[in-house]
Structure formats: structure tokens, C-alpha cells
Amino acid sequence: xxxxxxxxxxxxxxxxxxxxxxxxxxxxxxxxxxxxxxxxxxxxxxxxxxxxxxxxxxxxxxxxxxxxxxxxxxxxxxxxxxxxxxxxxxxxxxxxxxxxxxxxxxxxxxxxxxxxxxxxxxxxxxxxxxxxxxxxxxxxxxxxxxxxxxxxxxxxxxxxxxxxxxxxxxxxxxxxxxxxxxxxxxxxxxxxxxxxxxxxxxxxxxxxxxxxxxxxxxxxxxxxxxxxxxxxxxxxxxxxxxxxxxxxxxxxxxxxxxxxxxxxxxxxxxxxxxxxxxxxxxxxxxxxxxxxxxxxxxxxxxxxxxxxxxxxxxxxxxxxxxxxxxxxxxxxxxxxxxxxxxxxxxxxxxxxxx
Numbered sequence: 131x132x133x134x135x136x137x138x139x140x141x142x143x144x145x146x147x148x149x150x151x152x153x154x155x156x157x158x159x160x161x162x163x164x165x166x167x168x169x170x171x172x173x174x175x176x177x178x179x180x181x182x183x184x185x186x187x188x189x190x191x192x193x194x195x196x197x198x199x200x201x202x203x204x205x206x207x208x209x210x211x212x213x214x215x216x217x218x219x220x221x222x223x224x225x226x227x228x229x230x231x232x233x234x235x236x237x238x239x240x241x242x243x244x245x246x247x248x249x250x251x252x253x254x255x256x257x258x259x260x261x262x263x264x265x266x267x268x269x270x271x272x273x274x275x276x277x278x279x280x281x282x283x284x285x286x287x288x289x290x291x292x293x294x295x296x297x298x299x300x301x302x303x304x305x306x307x308x309x310x311x312x313x314x315x316x317x318x319x320x321x322x323x324x325x326x327x328x329x330x331x332x333x334x335x336x337x338x339x340x341x342x343x344x345x346x347x348x349x350x351x352x353x354x355x356x357x358x359x360x361x362x363x364x365x366x367x368x369x370x371x372x373x374x375x376x377x378x379x380x381x382x383x384x385x386x387x388x389x390x391x392x393x394x395x396x397x398x399x400x401x402x403x404x405x406x407x408x409x410x411x412x413x414x415x416x417x418x419x420x421x422x423x424x425x426x427x428x429x430x431x432x433x434x435x436x437x438x439x440x441x442x443x444x445x446x447x448x449x450x451x452x453x454x455x456x457x458x459x460x461x462x463x464x465x466x467x468x469x470x471x472x473x474x475x476x477x478x479x480x481x482x483x484x
Contacts, residue, residue: 148475150322155471162453171295175302179310181343182207186307200307208300218370225371229397236400330474331467339463345430346459350377353422360414367401376415380422381459382446387419441465 161169182203189199306313321328354377361369372394379386394415402408437445445465449457457464 148327151328151471166453171298172302174295175299175306177343178207178299179303179306180340181347182303182307183310184340184344197308200304204300204304204307218374221370222374225368229368229371232400236396239400239403327474331470335463335467335470338466342463342466346381349380349422349426349430352426353377353380353418356418356421357415360418361411364407364411364414366398366411368397372397376418382450385443385446391415437462437465437469 162173166173185203186196186199189202190196194202318325354373357376358369358373361372366372375390375393379390382389395412398408398411402411442462442465445461446458449461449464451457453460
């Protein structure tokens with residue numbers, strides 16, 4: 131047994147760089163687990179600075195200095211965020227309140243339709259099962275409504291935290307973008323002089339993950355705007371709110387599209403019943419989803435992230451269970467990081483492209 135362990139250690143940890151990288155990964159995981167909440171503004175700023183770095187580089191290539199490029203990109207991004215918060219958030223908040231008020235009537239309409247279907251098809255559907263499902267849905271909606279009513283009092287600390295984030299995140303992000311080179315020089319000074327494995331991992335991550343994350347933001351924006359345009363033309367209620375849900379759903383591969391279909395169908399059925407417009411809404415929504423999956427996604431990502439669908443689903447479930455929303459958002463980048471580490475680790479057999 132000791133010989134097996136010794137053989138494994140010699141095979142995988144005989145290289146100094148591998149040991150340093152392992153210690154670095156353990157430290158990063160420990161910081162995220164134990165200090166993640168405290169360092170959240172810094173982590174968010176790092177992600178945003180990483181996303182905007184490509185834009186800064188493009189502006190620099192136009193002839194502007196580094197500082198001027200950073201200022202242009204930073205101020206443009208800040209203005210876009212302020213415009214979104216000032217214009218869209220109030221509209222979405224009002225629509226969310228109206229949707230919660232209409233939810234009981236939606237359930238009542240759905241209950242009537244399902245019960246009629248059950249009466250006509252008693253050999254296939256049990257009434258008790260239908261009552262249980264509808265009862266659970268009603269209870270969940272009641273819990274959501276109760277949470278919204280208590281939000282104004284319980285959210286005061288959260289609002290204060292949000293205000294702190296709104297100051298700290300832009301400030302940290304600006305300095306990360308401005309002093310990126312100096313920070314990287316300081317950080318790499320602590321690493322071994324021979325960094326072939328780390329450079330390999332960094333190169334693969336930069337080529338794939340940067341494009342993936344930026345592509346996801348573009349996809350979310352395009353799908354959200356297209357969905358809003360379709361719903362607005364068809365006169366569907368809560369168009370802005372549903373478009374936001376559909377746009378955010380692209381962050382969760384496979385699962386998000388299925389989950390967001392439920393509120394879209396419920397709202398369309400509540401508004402139009404079995405009328406022809408209900409069919410039009412569903413067809414238009416499915417067309418948007420089809421164009422997203424078959425045109426937009428291949429155009430944005432191509433072979434940027436070469437992972438098997440099963441690996442993606444497992445990554446979403448695993449990292450989402452650990453880190454919630456951010457775990458879901460970064461599930462594919464984290465899975466790609468794991469794959470890059472396995473591929474670059476010394477004396478390790480290359481794994482197939484999953």
C-alpha cells in the first residue's frame with residue numbers, strides 16, 4: 131500500500147510547479163469557502179474587470195492610452211448599469227408585484243382546465259394526484275407572497291450591503307483594470323520561475339473561458355431583447371419581466387430553458403386561454419429558443435468550450451449546489467478549468483475531450 135502511495139506521489143507530485151499549483155488551488159478554495167462572503171465585492175470586481183479587459187484592449191488598439199481606454203470603458207459600463215437600474219428595475223418590480231397578485235387566479239384557471247381534462251380521461255389521470263400537485267403549487271406561491279410582504283422590513287440590512295457593494299465594486303474594478311500589469315507582475319513573483327504547466331492552463335482558460343463568459347452576456351442580452359420584442363408585439367402581459375427571465379435562463383444550460391417555459395405558458399394561458407393567440411405566443415417563443423440554440427450559440431461560442439453535455443449538467447448541479455447562482459453561472463468555466471488542469475498536470479495521461 132505504501133509503495134502504491136509513494137508511486138502516485140512520485141508520478142503526480144514530483145514536479146515543484148505541480149506542488150505549488152496544488153497549494154495555490156487549495157488556498158483559493160479555502161478563501162472562497164471561509165471568506166467568500168467578506169471578499170464578495172472583490173470577487174465580483176475581478177469578474178467584471180476580466181470581462182471588460184477585452185474591450186479595453188480593443189479601445190487601446192484604436193490609439194488611446196491605457197488609462198484613457200480604461201476610463202472610457204469604465205464610464206461606459208457604469209452609465210449602462212445606471213440606465214438599466216433607473217429604467218428597467220422599477221418596471222420589472224411593478225410587473226413582479228402584479229404577477230404575484232394574478233398568480234392565484236392563474237392557478238384557479240389551470241385547476242379548472244386540469245380537472246376538466248381529468249374528468250374526460252379518468253383512465254389516465256388520478257384526481258388525487260392532480261390535487262396534490264396544484265396544492266403544492268399554491269403553497270409555494272403563498273410562501274413567495276409572504277416573503278414579498280415581509281421584504282420591506284427584513285431587507286434593510288441587505289439594502290445597506292447593496293449600497294456598500296455599489297461603491298466598493300466599481301472602485302476595486304477600476305483599479306484592477308488600471309493596474310492589471312503591476313498586479314500580475316507582483317503575483318507571478320511568488321510563483322516558480324518555471325511555469326510551463328501554469329502557462330498552459332492559463333492559455334487554455336484565457337482562450338476558452340474569456341470568450342465563453344463574454345459570449346454568455348451577449349447571448350443573454352440578445353435573447354432577452356428578442357423575447358421582449360416578440361412578447362410586446364403579441365401584446366403579452368409582463369413582457370419585460372418574462373423577457374428578463376428568458377434572458378437569465380441562458381445562464382443555466384438545458385435546465386434554464388425548460389424552467390422558464392413554465393411561467394411563459396402560464397401567463398399566455400391566463401391571458402388568452404385556448405385562443406389562437408396562445409398558440410402564436412408559444413410558437414414565437416419556441417422560435418426564439420430554436421434560433422438561440424441553433425444559430426446564436428454556435429455563432430458566439432463555436433468550439434470555445436468543448437465539453438460533453440453530461441459533463442455540463444453535472445457541473446451545473448455540483449457547483450450550483452455549492453455556490454448557488456455564481457456556481458451555476460461559472461459551472462462551465464470551472465468544469466473547463468478542471469479539464470485544463472487534468473490535461474496539463476505532469477505525467478498524467480491526456481483525457482479525452484468531453
